[in-house]
Amino acid sequence: MINLFNLVLTIDCRDVESIKSELVVYVSDQVAAIPTLKIHEFMLSTLDDAIIDKNTVISAIKEFLESIGESHNFAVISNNDVISIKSISGKIIERDSIHNSELATCNHCGYITNYDVDLQNHMKIHYL
Numbered sequence: 001m002i003n004l005f006n007l008v009l010t011i012d013c014r015d016v017e018s019i020k021s022e023l024v025v026y027v028s029d030q031v032a033a034i035p036t037l038k039i040h041e042f043m044l045s046t047l048d049d050a051i052i053d054k055n056t057v058i059s060a061i062k063e064f065l066e067s068i069g070e071s072h073n074f075a076v077i078s079n080n081d082v083i084s085i086k087s088i089s090g091k092i093i094e095r096d097s098i099h100n101s102e103l104a105t106c107n108h109c110g111y112i113t114n115y116d117v118d119l120q121n122h123m124k125i126h127y128l
């Protein structure tokens, strides 16, 4: 029996917004999935609609948090096809604060972001 709920996984990033673009790249690479960026979350799917192993995604998120020394501050919570990264302490990660004074806009679809790196990652979805 096919579990349709796992064809697309949503990762809720609202507590880790500033590292979202790095996280998207890392996780999608680890699980060989295609990311779709939304405002406070990203989605993972596969080209051939294969089922994404949720445990692999959760491990990849934890590995990434570990690599930036934040694993003890965040919980990775899985609920059906949504994985949430929740701040335990209320701490919000702040990075990339130097280059975000100007808004960057995607000239393909109008996507707007504060972060150049976010836009670069976003542009990749148009070239898949």
Ligand SMILES: [Zn+2]
Residues within 6 Å of the ligand: 106, 107, 108, 109, 110, 111, 122, 123, 126
């Ligand atoms: Zn775009």
